[in-house]
Structure formats: C-alpha cells, structure tokens
Amino acid sequence: xxxRVATFSHAESLLQHAMQTQAxxxxxxxxxxxxxxxxxxxxxxxxxEALVSLExxxxxAGSYLSSAQTTLDRVEMMYSAVGAMSDLLTRMRAEVAGTMxxxxxxxxxxxxxxxxxxMASQLNTQFEGRYLFAGSLTGSAPVVLDGYQATSLxxxxxxxxxxxxxxxxxxIGATRVLDYGVTGDATAFETALRVLSYVATxxxxxxxxxxxxxxxxxxxxxxxxxxxxxxxxxxxTLEATIEAESTYIATxxxxxxxxxxxxxxxxxxxxxxxxxxxxxxxxAIGKLSSMxxxxxxx
Numbered sequence: 001x002x003x004r005v006a007t008f009s010h011a012e013s014l015l016q017h018a019m020q021t022q023a024x025x026x027x028x029x030x031x032x033x034x035x036x037x038x039x040x041x042x043x044x045x046x047x048x049e050a051l052v053s054l055e056x057x058x059x060x061a062g063s064y065l066s067s068a069q070t071t072l073d074r075v076e077m078m079y080s081a082v083g084a085m086s087d088l089l090t091r092m093r094a095e096v097a098g099t100m101x102x103x104x105x106x107x108x109x110x111x112x113x114x115x116x117x118x119m120a121s122q123l124n125t126q127f128e129g130r131y132l133f134a135g136s137l138t139g140s141a142p143v144v145l146d147g148y149q150a151t152s153l154x155x156x157x158x159x160x161x162x163x164x165x166x167x168x169x170x171x172i173g174a175t176r177v178l179d180y181g182v183t184g185d186a187t188a189f190e191t192a193l194r195v196l197s198y199v200a201t202x203x204x205x206x207x208x209x210x211x212x213x214x215x216x217x218x219x220x221x222x223x224x225x226x227x228x229x230x231x232x233x234x235x236x237t238l239e240a241t242i243e244a245e246s247t248y249i250a251t252x253x254x255x256x257x258x259x260x261x262x263x264x265x266x267x268x269x270x271x272x273x274x275x276x277x278x279x280x281x282x283x284a285i286g287k288l289s290s291m292x293x294x295x296x297x298x
Contacts, residue, residue, distance in 0.1 A: 051259045058252040064172050065245040071170040072238040075180050078132050079231040081125040082182070082224055088115050088122075089192060089221040096199075096214050105205050113200035119193055120145050120160070123184045133184040134163035142184040143193075150197035153212050157194055161185040172241045180234045188223025191216055 092115050099108045123133045123143040134142035142163035150157050161184050168181030195216045199205060 051256065054252055054256050054259065058249055058256065060174075061245050061249045061252065064174075065242060065249065067170050068172045068238050068241045068245065071172070071178065071180055072235060072242065074127055074130070074132060074168075075231055075235045075238060077125060077127045078182060079228060079235065081122045081132070082228040082231060085119055085122050085189075085192065086221055086224045086228065088118050089217055089224065091115065092196065093214065093217045093221070096210055096217065099207070099210060102207060105207070109200050109202075109205060112196050116145065116193065116196040116200055119189075119196060123189060131163070133182060133189075135168070135181065135183045136166040137163045145197075148193075148197060149201050150194040153195065153198050153209065153216060156187075156190055158185040158190045160193060161190075172238065176241075178234065178237060180231075180238075182227055182231070186223070186227060188220050188227055191223065192220035195220060 092112065095108055095111045099105065120143045124141045125132050130138040131140065131142055132138075134140065140162060143160050144162050145160055148157075148160040163184055165183060165185075166181070167179050167183065169177050169179045171177050195213055199213055202209070
C-alpha cells in the first residue's frame with residue numbers, strides 16, 4: 001500500500017487537537033461530578049488568593065458568631081437567675097410587711113433562712129460546668145453559707161463569697177470585646193444576703209428592726225432589677241451581633257461558592273459541545289487514516 005505521506009501532517013494536527021479536547025472534556029467532567037472549578041487553590045489561578053481571603057474571613061466571623069452565641073446563652077441563664085432572686089426578695093418583703101407581732105418573728109426567721117438558701121442556690125447557678133457568678137474562678141461555687149452570719153444590718157459583709165472580682169468578657173468582633181459578667185459579691189447581692197442572714201439568725205430579732213429590714217430589701221431588690229436590666233441590654237447587643245455575623249457569613253459563603261463552584265447547566269452544555277468536537281475530530285482522523293497518496297492523484 002502506498003504510504004499516506006500527504007495526510008500525515010494533517011492527521012497529526014487533528015490528533016493533537018483531539019487530545020487537547022479530550023483533556024478539556026475530562027476536566028469538565030470532573031467539575032460536573034464535584035461541583036467545583038478545581039480541587040486545589042492552584043487550579044483556580046489568580047482567583048485562588050481571593051478565595052483564601054474569603055475563607056479566612058468566614059472562619060474568623062464564625063469564631064465571633066460562636067463566641068457571641070455562647071455568651072448569649074450564659075447571659076440568658078444569668079438573667080433568669082437574677083430574676084428568680086428578685087422574686088425571692090418580693091416574697092421576703094411580703095413576709096416582713098405581714099409580721100405584726102413578736103409571736104410571728106419565729107416564722108419570719110424560718111422563712112428568711114429558707115430564702116437565704118434559695119438566694120445562695122441562684123448565685124451558684126452553673127451552665128456547661130461553669131459557675132456564672134464566680135468571676136474567673138468558674139470551677140467552684142462562689143457562695144458558701146457555712147460560717148457566714150451577718151451580725152449587723154448596717155455593715156456590709158461579703159464573707160460568703162469565694163470567687164474573685166474579674167468580670168467575664170467575650171470577643172464578639174475584630175475590635176469589640178463585651179463585658180457581661182456579674183459577680184456574687186455585687187452590692188445588691190451582698191445586701192440581700194446580709195439582710196436575710198441577719199433576719200434568720202438575729203437573737204433576738206426586734207419588731208423595731210423590721211422597718212430597716214424592709215428598706216434594705218427594697219434597696220437590694222432595686223439593685224438586682226438594675227443588674228437584670230443590664231443583662232437584658234447585653235443580651236440585646238449579643239442578639240444583634242449574632243444576626244449581623246450570620247448575615248455576613250451567609251454573604252461570604254455565597255461569594256466562596258461562586259468562586260469555587262460551577263454552573264451545572266453551563267458545564268453540561270460545555271461537555272456536550274466538547275463531546276461533539278471530539279467525535280468530529282476522531283471521525284476526521286479516521287477518514288484521513290484510510291486515505292493514501294493515490295486518492296490525491298486520482
């Protein structure tokens with residue numbers, strides 16, 4: 001058979017083109033299967049650096065979101081505990097107001113002793129293994145009543161407190177740190193426990209002292225309500241932060257997806273086009289391979 005010299009160069013060119021088309025087709029098929037433009041940052045070319053920046057920003061925002069959510073959970077638990085303490089003082093104020101005779105003193109003292117224990121229990125509130133009113137010493141109960149006995153209504157006494165003075169804080173943004181902690185020796189708490197302890201243990205407790213007791217209970221409750229209001233403000237700040245960070249993260253994720261992901265419809269169309277081109281190339285190569293020099297001379 002006469003060598004197909006005349007068709008060799010053309011066939012070689014078609015074969016190279018077919019191999020290139022085959023490589024592009026394989027790449028598109030991988031993209032279709034994975035849903036991503038490339039499996040590595042290098043495969044994204046100049047877009048790889050921008051993608052890394054977006055992913056870093058999303059990770060950082062995620063850490064702020066997590067911090068804000070954890071802090072909100074703690075603040076809400078503290079808010080609930082402080083609200084319960086206010087309710088305890090409301091009850092104690094009613095008991096004091098209803099004590100009119102010496103014969104009722106013993107019952108009042110029994111109520112005060114029980115409410116003192118309840119107040120201590122609220123101040124020893126735990127969340128996820130942390131004591132919330134202990135400052136930085138979150139591993140141990142901040143209020144211990146053993147050995148604590150207030151001997152004066154007028155003199156502050158926080159001898160029950162086993163925590164420290166550190167107010168807890170949380171980073172909720174690149175430049176934002178939120179102080180949210182309340183410690184068990186806060187003035188309102190100390191006043192409440194002092195009054196309850198004094199009423200429960202004073203021997204004797206005079207009816208004449210009940211007016212001062214009532215005034216101090218009002219003072220303590222006002223302070224506790226103020227603390228609760230402050231916690232509500234912190235909670236609102238955290239909720240706004242969570243919403244803002246969530247929106248920001250969603251936007252970043254959309255941008256990341258747009259840079260990493262492929263349009264399934266477009267890729268499917270490109271695959272169909274490449275397959276058609278590849279079939280045409282192989283058909284042309286096959287036709288050239290069957291020709292000889294004699295075909296040109298006829």
